[in-house]
Amino acid sequence: MSGDTSLIVIIVTAALVNNVVLSQFLGICSFLGVSSQVKTSASLGGAVIFVMTIASAVANLLYTFVLSPLGLDYLQTIVFILVIAALVQIVEMFLKKTSPGLYQALGIFLPLITTNCAVLGVALNNVTDGYNFIESVVSGFGTALGYTLAIVLLAGIRENIDESDLPAPVKGAPIVLFCAALMGIAFFGFSSLS
Amino acid sequence: MNTSMERIYNGIVKENPVFIMMLGMCPCLAVTTSVTNAIGMGVSTTAVLVASNVVISLVRKIIPDEVRLPAEIVIVASLVTVVQLIMQAYFVELNESLGVYIPLIVVNCIILGRAEAYAMKNEVLPSLFDGIGMGLGFTIGITILAFFRELLGAGTVAGFQVMPSFYKPIDMLVKAPGAFLVLGVIIMVMNAWGISSRQAELVSGDGCVGCAAEGNCAAAGKCDKKEEEAKA
Numbered sequence: 506m507s508g509d510t511s512l513i514v515i516i517v518t519a520a521l522v523n524n525v526v527l528s529q530f531l532g533i534c535s536f537l538g539v540s541s542q543v544k545t546s547a548s549l550g551g552a553v554i555f556v557m558t559i560a561s562a563v564a565n566l567l568y569t570f571v572l573s574p575l576g577l578d579y580l581q582t583i584v585f586i587l588v589i590a591a592l593v594q595i596v597e598m599f600l601k602k603t604s605p606g607l608y609q610a611l612g613i614f615l616p617l618i619t620t621n622c623a624v625l626g627v628a629l630n631n632v633t634d635g636y637n638f639i640e641s642v643v644s645g646f647g648t649a650l651g652y653t654l655a656i657v658l659l660a661g662i663r664e665n666i667d668e669s670d671l672p673a674p675v676k677g678a679p680i681v682l683f684c685a686a687l688m689g690i691a692f693f694g695f696s697s698l699s
Numbered sequence: 700m701n702t703s704m705e706r707i708y709n710g711i712v713k714e715n716p717v718f719i720m721m722l723g724m725c726p727c728l729a730v731t732t733s734v735t736n737a738i739g740m741g742v743s744t745t746a747v748l749v750a751s752n753v754v755i756s757l758v759r760k761i762i763p764d765e766v767r768l769p770a771e772i773v774i775v776a777s778l779v780t781v782v783q784l785i786m787q788a789y790f791v792e793l794n795e796s797l798g799v800y801i802p803l804i805v806v807n808c809i810i811l812g813r814a815e816a817y818a819m820k821n822e823v824l825p826s827l828f829d830g831i832g833m834g835l836g837f838t839i840g841i842t843i844l845a846f847f848r849e850l851l852g853a854g855t856v857a858g859f860q861v862m863p864s865f866y867k868p869i870d871m872l873v874k875a876p877g878a879f880l881v882l883g884v885i886i887m888v889m890n891a892w893g894i895s896s897r898q899a900e901l902v903s904g905d906g907c908v909g910c911a912a913e914g915n916c917a918a919a920g921k922c923d924k925k926e927e928e929a930k931a
Binding site: 527537582629676677686687688689 | 721722724725726728729768769772773776777779780783784798799802803805806807808871874875876877878879880882883884886887888890891
C-alpha cells in the first residue's frame, strides 16, 4: 500500500510541485517557441509524454544493467542523449507504420524532442534521485504531464493576448515571459503539497 | 585578424545569444540565481563551445551529411563529459550548485546551433573565434541577468552584501518566477530603446529560428519559410 502512495507522490511532485518548465527551467525553448496555439502545443505535449515515458524506462534499464555494473557512470550523458535520439527515430518510424493517425498528430514534433532538454534532464534526474524502474517511468510520465499542462495553459493565455492591445515594447517575448512568471508564481502554491 | 575581431563582436553584441537570439534559455534562467553560478556556467559553456566549434570544424569534411547531427551530438556530449569530470574534481561546490545543468550543456541550443550554422561551414580559426565570441556573449548575458536577480533578490553581488541593511530583498526574484520576470523586463527595456532583436520572430513564429533542430524541422516541413530564406 505504501508503494502506491509513494508513486502518487512522485507524480504529483513531478507534475505540479517541481513543474519541469516553471520551476526547473527545462524545455524552455519549446515552451516559448511552440506555444502560440493550444492545438499545436497539446500535440507537442502528447509527443513529449510519449517519448519521455519511454525514454525514462530505457535510460533506467541501461543505467541499472549496463552502465552501473560496468562502472561506466561517467558515460551517462553521452549514452542517454544517443538513446533519446535513437528512440525518437524509432518511435517515429514505428508510428508511421502502425498508426498513421497518431503520426499525423505527433509526427512533426518528434524530431524537435531530441533536443528538448527536459527529456535528458528527467533521465539524469532519475539517476540522481536513485529511482528504481517503476519510479523512473512514473516520474517521466509525471514530468511530461507537468510540461503539457504548462505549455497548454500558456498557449491558452497567449491566444487571448493576441487580441488585446499591448504597448509596443512589451509585444513579443516580454509579455510571454511575464505570463510565464505569473504562472510560476501560481505554481508556487503547489509547493505546500510536498 | 579582422575576421576574428568581427566574430567576437558579432557574438557579444550583434547576435548576443541571450538577449538577441534568445538561445540556450534553460541554463540562462535556471542558474542565474547568483553571479558566481552564472559565471561558472558561462565559463563551462564557453569551454565546450570553443572546443566543439574547433573539433567540428576540423572534421567537417569527413562527416557525411546524413549523420551530421548525431556526429555533432556525440562530439559535444564527450566534451561536456570532460568538463563535468573536471568540475567534479576541482570545483566541487560550484558543481553541486549547478547540478544537472552541467550535463545539460549537451542540449544547449547555442552549441549545436553554432556547430550547424558556423563550424560546419567554416575554417578552424574563424570557428574558434566564433566560439569565443558566442561564449563571451552568453557569459555576459547571463551574468547581467544574474546581477539584477541577485542584487534585488538577495541584496548581494557574488556573495558580498552590497545593498544597505534597511533594504528588504525581494525573495521572489531569486526563485523560479523571478527569472522570467527579470529577463522579460530587460528585453522590454531593450525593445523600448529600439534594439531590434530576433525574439519577435522567434516567439511568434514556429520557434525554429536558430534552433539546433532547425534542420530536422525543415525536413519535417515545419521551417519552410526559413528554408526559402536560406536559399534566397
